[in-house]
Each structure stands twice: as structure tokens, then as C-alpha cells.
Amino acid sequence: MTTIHEENNKLTPQPKRRSLDFFLRWEWLLVALIIVVILVNSQLSPYFLNLRNMMRATSDYMEMGLMMLPMVFIIITGNIDLSVASTLAMCASLLGYLHIQGVNIWIAALAALLLGVLGGALNGYLIARVKLPALVVTLGTYAFYRGIAYGLLGDQAATGYPPAFTFLGQGTLGAIRFPLSAVLFIICAIIFGLVLHKFTFGRYLYAIGNSEEAVRYSGVSVARVKMIIFILSGFMSALAGVVIAARFGSTRPDVGTGLELSVITATVLGGINIFGGSGTMIGAILALLLIGLMRFGMGLVNVQGQVQSIAIGLLLIFSILLPNAARQLSRRGLQIQRGTAVSALVMLALGGFFIWFFFWSRIPVLNQ
Amino acid sequence: MNTTAPTNQKSRSLFLTLVRFRELSIIIFILLLIGVVALNTPAFLTIENFRNILLNISILVIVALGQMMVIITRGIDLSVSSIIGLVAMMVSFTVVAFPGVSPLAALLLGMLLGAILGSFNGVIITAGKVPPIIATLGTLSIYRGMVFLYSGGTWINSFEMPDGYRALAKASPLGLPNIILFAIAIAIIVYIFLNHTRPGRDIYAVGSNPDAANVAGIPVQRTLFMVYVISGLLAGLAAVLWASRFESAQTNTALGFELQTVAAAVVGGVNIFGGSGSVIGVVLGAFLLGTIDYALILMQISPFWQLAAQGLLILVAVIVDSAIRRRLQRLGGAGEF
Numbered sequence: 001m002t003t004i005h006e007e008n009n010k011l012t013p014q015p016k017r018r019s020l021d022f023f024l025r026w027e028w029l030l031v032a033l034i035i036v037v038i039l040v041n042s043q044l045s046p047y048f049l050n051l052r053n054m055m056r057a058t059s060d061y062m063e064m065g066l067m068m069l070p071m072v073f074i075i076i077t078g079n080i081d082l083s084v085a086s087t088l089a090m091c092a093s094l095l096g097y098l099h100i101q102g103v104n105i106w107i108a109a110l111a112a113l114l115l116g117v118l119g120g121a122l123n124g125y126l127i128a129r130v131k132l133p134a135l136v137v138t139l140g141t142y143a144f145y146r147g148i149a150y151g152l153l154g155d156q157a158a159t160g161y162p163p164a165f166t167f168l169g170q171g172t173l174g175a176i177r178f179p180l181s182a183v184l185f186i187i188c189a190i191i192f193g194l195v196l197h198k199f200t201f202g203r204y205l206y207a208i209g210n211s212e213e214a215v216r217y218s219g220v221s222v223a224r225v226k227m228i229i230f231i232l233s234g235f236m237s238a239l240a241g242v243v244i245a246a247r248f249g250s251t252r253p254d255v256g257t258g259l260e261l262s263v264i265t266a267t268v269l270g271g272i273n274i275f276g277g278s279g280t281m282i283g284a285i286l287a288l289l290l291i292g293l294m295r296f297g298m299g300l301v302n303v304q305g306q307v308q309s310i311a312i313g314l315l316l317i318f319s320i321l322l323p324n325a326a327r328q329l330s331r332r333g334l335q336i337q338r339g340t341a342v343s344a345l346v347m348l349a350l351g352g353f354f355i356w357f358f359f360w361s362r363i364p365v366l367n368q
Numbered sequence: 369m370n371t372t373a374p375t376n377q378k379s380r381s382l383f384l385t386l387v388r389f390r391e392l393s394i395i396i397f398i399l400l401l402i403g404v405v406a407l408n409t410p411a412f413l414t415i416e417n418f419r420n421i422l423l424n425i426s427i428l429v430i431v432a433l434g435q436m437m438v439i440i441t442r443g444i445d446l447s448v449s450s451i452i453g454l455v456a457m458m459v460s461f462t463v464v465a466f467p468g469v470s471p472l473a474a475l476l477l478g479m480l481l482g483a484i485l486g487s488f489n490g491v492i493i494t495a496g497k498v499p500p501i502i503a504t505l506g507t508l509s510i511y512r513g514m515v516f517l518y519s520g521g522t523w524i525n526s527f528e529m530p531d532g533y534r535a536l537a538k539a540s541p542l543g544l545p546n547i548i549l550f551a552i553a554i555a556i557i558v559y560i561f562l563n564h565t566r567p568g569r570d571i572y573a574v575g576s577n578p579d580a581a582n583v584a585g586i587p588v589q590r591t592l593f594m595v596y597v598i599s600g601l602l603a604g605l606a607a608v609l610w611a612s613r614f615e616s617a618q619t620n621t622a623l624g625f626e627l628q629t630v631a632a633a634v635v636g637g638v639n640i641f642g643g644s645g646s647v648i649g650v651v652l653g654a655f656l657l658g659t660i661d662y663a664l665i666l667m668q669i670s671p672f673w674q675l676a677a678q679g680l681l682i683l684v685a686v687i688v689d690s691a692i693r694r695r696l697q698r699l700g701g702a703g704e705f
Contacts, residue, residue, distance in 0.1 A: 082627070126683070132690055133640045135444075139627055140683035147676025154672045253672075258624070261446075261505060274499050306516040306619070313509030320503075321496040328497075347491055354484045361458060362518050364465035 026271035030286040041297030048297055055177045057296040059247060062181040063240040065288050067263045069192040070233035072284045075267055077208040078276025079134035083123060084237045085259035086145035091116045092241035093149035096158025096251035105165045113238045119145055120234020128226035149253040159250040169247030181243050193281035209276025265316050266291055393692040394652045397685055398659060405663040412666055425658035426551035429651055430606045432632040433558045434599035436650045439633055440575040441595050442642030443500035447489060448603040449625035450511035455481045455607035457515050460524040460617035467530040474533060475608050482604015483597050485511060490596035494589045515619050526615035537612035547609050559647040571595060575642035632657055635685050
């Protein structure tokens with residue numbers, strides 16, 4: 001059966017949880033991984049456990065975190081938003097543009113937030129009312145919003161923000177230099193977490209992810225819920241845009257390029273089912289922490305940013321693959337059919353050839 | 369049989385035949401766009417411009433056709449851009465190290481490497497039961513990271529490449545640049561494959577209803593694996609053409625290209641939920657995107673606003689298309705293949 005079908009099966013109501021299941025939850029695995037990463041990294045680099053370093057690195061992930069919170073809502077309903085990083089750039093660029101025009105920075109920031117709400121509302125309208133697939137709509141606005149960012153600023157960078165504003169992104173609290181943006185993230189995370197797990201609205205999100213039809217028949221306006229979560233996503237992306245502009249002290253239209261995929265990676269790694277219906281806010285936040293600690297550690301031992309993404313990509317794939325394989329094994333035991341064995345051998349041979357060619361063919365040019 | 373007047377019925381059936389042709393809406397959209405641009409810039413309607421548009425979209429067509437096959441099976445392949453980046457780098461390194469390698473061999477090497485990278489996707493998705501969007505999101509990062517690992521941050525310049533390799537995409541021994549001929553050949557092969565061979569038909573069957581396909585004895589897993597291998601193979605082919613056309617291989621080659629291939633497929637009427645999509649549609653979708661790009665340049669719209677206009681037009685195309693499709697469905701189930 002196909003993967004999609006397997007996943008759909010998981011969405012059917014599960015029997016009541018036993019107490020053992022509490023410890024078998026995805027979140028505990030993330031906690032274990034975080035501990036492993038901390039142990040390994042503190043062995044590799046003496047600078048890893050330096051609190052000040054760590055606090056400085058934290059602010060690199062807060063914009064991602066702000067966008068991740070509504071992404072959790074959206075993916076739980078079975079939708080997706082590819083336009084978050086473009087919305088961030090559009091709003092940060094509007095802020096920079098208005099600043100260049102001489103508008104007061106706080107009014108410019110307010111306008112940026114408003115533009116984010118508008119951007120989210122356009123996504124929401126097309127998805128909830130016109131009923132187009134979220135992937136298609138946000139793919140279009142992914143280009144559209146990024147384009148507006150380029151249109152506003154062109155090839156120039158907006159700079160010279162007043163210190164009171166840059167404090168929002170660069171400011172810290174106390175002797176350990178706790179970043180202000182992290183405080184903002186924590187407050188937002190608590191609000192989003194409470195809404196998801198303690199409010200009716202959160203129950204609607206899970207319900208829509210499990211069966212949109214059933215929710216509609218029970219008299220809830222699915223369109224309105226979808227509209228709200230996409231507006232939230234636009235607003236939070238705009239907020240992230242304001243924070244990133246304040247942190248960098250300047251804005252360029254290519255700010256945050258590719259960040260949408262990092263946000264989705266963190267969400268999915270956090271155990272949010274990509275087909276909707278399940279996942280917790282704490283899982284997503286732990287995943288963000290895990291990614292941050294891994295990248296921070298690898299950066300300290302001089303692994304290039306792009307090579308770091310190999311590790312993140314592997315983590316994403318294996319986080320889904322290993323539990324699947326374990327489930328398969330416990331259900332059926334290890335049965336190897338002849339066909340499977342042959343395919344496995346062929347794949348191993350191909351993989352071996354690829355790795356050999358990969359390392360062999362690069363030598364002549366690099367030695368030149 | 370109903371009893372309406374024969375003339376009325378005839379015109380109605382003609383209308384239905386026309387609208388059953390799923391690609392009609394996109395053709396109308398392209399013609400409208402060309403009309404608007406031509407009114408604005410009469411110089412637009414030349415063979416030269418048409419040829420340039422084809423030149424610009426050839427690589428997109430090749431990769432988007434692979435993307436279409438994946439989307440028909442309800443999947444998505446986000447890793448194509450990274451496959452292009454990695455294969456372009458590996459093949460370019462190889463031809464620079466061994467200038468004696470014939471361009472054709474380079475092309476075959478690119479396809480082989482692409483197919484292997486695609487088969488990794490296939491294994492993760494079919495054997496590992498990882499949802500396609502997550503698996504290829506992962507390999508998108510992994511393959512892109514491998515470009516850096518492979519090249520150590522260096523790149524291949526135009527002057528390092530052998531002449532034959534550079535001519536591969538651009539020479540035009542048959543009257544049209546090779547790269548356009550490659551795209552046409554691939555489109556014809558994919559058309560025949562999808563419509564006239566059993567594995568090709570299986571792709572539609574698996575996408576329309578995986579359970580039914582399984583019951584009907586179609587090898588569902590093998591078909592899924594195959595589409596990712598094909599998508600990788602076409603991306604590998606595109607990679608060599610890309611390196612040859614732009615005469616360079618860089619660490620950021622084709623960065624972000626994956627979303628363009630999805631856009632071409634979706635604008636071309638491929639149902640994002642699987643089951644339907646056609647070669648003609650995808651070619652037209654890519655042509656529409658190429659026309660938009662080219663028209664914006666001709667109309668001297670500030671280059672900085674081009675991306676915004678492109679995004680807006682993609683949205684409009686998708687909205688118009690869905691409106692037309694919905695009207696058709698109300699008219700009687702037409703509009704689907």
C-alpha cells in the first residue's frame with residue numbers, strides 16, 4: 001500500500017492510551033536526542049557549554065520559531081504555508097522602504113505587521129473561500145511576496161535604524177544576556193501552545209486535520225478557522241520580519257531566503273503529522289531546540305553551514321524512517337524475501353558506486 | 369436522448385468537446401497574455417522571440433515532466449533542484465579532469481548519477497514509508513550540502529570546460545539549438561511512455577486510486593519507485609544541459625528551481641492531489657511561465673518587479689483555471705482526463 005494510505009490509517013481513532021505509552025511519545029525521543037547532542041558537542045568543543053555563546057546563538061533561531069508556531073496550526077489542519085519566508089521578506093522590506101522614506105520607525109513596523117495580516121488574509125481567502133489547495137496558493141504567493149520585497153527595495157539595503165528599534169532584535173536581559181527576541185518567542189509559544197491544547201479552537205484544528213467533512217457537518221465554519229490560521233501565519237511572519245530587521249540592523253530583499261523549508265523541517269521533526277490531525281506544540285519547540293543545538297555545535301567545530309544541512313536532512317528522514325521500520329519489525333518480524341534481498345543488494349551496489357565516484361572524481365580538480 | 373433542437377445540441381456537443389480538452393483554459397490564457405503584450409510591444413510577435421522563449425524553458429520542461437509523473441502518483445519531488453546542482457558539479461568536475469570524455473558520455477553520466485540520486489528518494493519513500501514531501505525535503509538539504517562537500521566551495525568556470533561540453537546545449541546542427549531538441553524529444557518519449565505503455569498507464573492508476581491499483585495487480589511500490597528514478601534521471605539530464613548552457617557549475621546552481629517545476633506542473637493543470645496531468649499541459653504550463661518572464665523583460669518592467677508580476681500571474685492562472693474547471697464540472701463531469 002502507498003505511504004499516503006498508511007498515513008491515513010493512522011488518523012483513525014486510536015484506542016485509549018496506556019501509561020506506558022506516555023514514555024513512548026515522540027517528545028521523549030527528542031529530549032533524548034537533545035541530551036545526546038549536548039553530551040557529544042560538549043566533548044567536541046570546550047566552547048559549547050558557554051552560556052553566553054549559547055544565548056547569542058539562540059537569537060539566530062527566534063525568527064524561525066515565530067514562524068513555526070502558526071505553521072504547527074496549519075500543518076495540524078493538513079494544510080501547508082510555503083510563503084512564510086517571503087512574507088517575512090516582504091514585511092521587512094516594507095519597513096525598510098518606509099524608513100528610507102522618512103516614516104517613523106514604529107509606524108513603519110506597524111505597517112509591516114498590517115501587511116503581514118493582509119498577506120495572510122490573501123492566502124486564507126484563496127484557500128478557505130476559493131478552495132484552492134494550500135500548496136498551490138502559497139507556492140504562488142511565495143513568488144509574489146518575495147517579488148514585492150524586491151520591488152520595494154530593489155538592489156539597495158535599508159539601514160540606519162534607530163537604536164531603540166534595533167534593541168528589539170539585539171537587546172538582551174540580565175547577566176546571562178538572555179535575548180529579548182527569545183522572550184518574545186517564549187511568550188508567543190505559551191499563547192500558541194495554550195490555544196492549541198486548552199482551547200476549543202485548538203480542538204477544531206485537530207478535528208479539521210482528521211476529518212474536515214465531519215467538522216463541517218457539526219456546524220463549525222471550517223473556512224473561518226482556516227482563514228484565521230493563515231492570517232495568524234502572515235502576522236507572525238511579519239513579526240519575525242520586524243525582529244530580523246532589528247537584529248541585522250538592515251534589510252535586504254533576499255532576507256530569509258529558503259527559511260520556509262527550515263520552518264517546515266522543524267515542525268515535522270517535532271512530530272506534527274504532515275497529513276494533519278496530530279502533533280503537539282512542545283514537540284515542535286523541542287525540535288527547534290534540537291536543530292539549533294546541532295547547528296550551533298557543528299558551527300563551533302567549523303562545519304560549514306551548507307554541510308550542516310546534510311545532518312539536518314538526515315535527521316528529518318530518519319526521524320520518520322526509523323519508527324516506521326521499528327513498527328514494521330515488531331509487527332511482522334524480520335522476513336526477507338528473495339526479491340527484497342536482490343533489490344537491497346542492487347541498491348547497496350548503486351550506493352557504493354555513487355560514494356566511490358563522489359570521492360574519486362573530485363580529486364583531480366581539487367588538486368590542480 | 370433528449371429532444372432539444374438538433375442545432376442547439378450540435379453546438380452544445382461541440383462546446384463540450386472543446387472544453388473536454390483540459391488544456392483549453394491555459395491556451396486561452398497564453399493567447400490573452402500574448403495579445404496584451406503584442407498590443408503594448410508590437411515587436412513581440414517574432415520568430416526570434418518565440419525561439420528565445422523555447423530556449424529559456426527547455427530545461428524547465430524536462431524537469432517538470434519528471435515532476436508531473438511524481439505528482440500524478442500523489443507525491444512531490446522537492447529534491448530536483450539539488451540533484452541538478454550536485455550532478456552539474458560532479459559531471460563538470462569529471463569533464464574538466466578528463467577533457468577527452470565525449471559530450472554524449474557526459475550526458476549519460478549525468479543521467480546515471482541523477483537516476484541513482486532519484487533511486488535513493490525512491491527507496492526512502494517506498495521501503496522506508498516516509499511521506500514524499502518529507503523525504504524529498506530531506507534530500508533537498510542533503511544533496512545541496514553534498515555539493516559543498518564535493519566541491520569544497522570551488523566552482524567550474526566557462527574557460528575550464530572543454531568546447532564540446534559547452535556546445536552540447538547550444539550548438540544547432542539541426543537548425544534548432546540542441547537543448548530545445550532535447551526538450552522536444554523528452555516530451556515525445558514521456559508522452560508515449562505515459563499513454564502507450566503499461567508502466568506509464570500504471571502511474572495514472574496508482575495516482576487515481578492506490579488501493580484499486582493494488583487489487584488490480586499493479587505493482588504499486590515498484591511504480592512509485594520508478595517515478596522517483598525517472599524524475600532523478602531527467603534532473604540529471606537537465607543538470608548537464610544546465611552546466612553546458614550557462615557554462616558554469618556553482619554551489620548554488622538551480623537553487624530554488626524545485627518550486628518552478630512544481631509551478632509549471634500545477635499551472636499546466638496537473639492535479640496536485642494526483643491522478644491526472646498531461647504532457648501537453650505541462651509543456652504549455654512551462655511555456656506560459658516562460659512567456660510571462662519574457663514579456664516582462666520586453667515590456668521593460670523594472671527587473672525588481674518581475675518576480676512579483678510572475679507570482680501574481682501564476683496565482684491568476686491557477687484561479688482562472690480552477691474557475692473554468694468548476695464550471696465544466698457543473699456542465700457534466702467534463703474536464704478530467
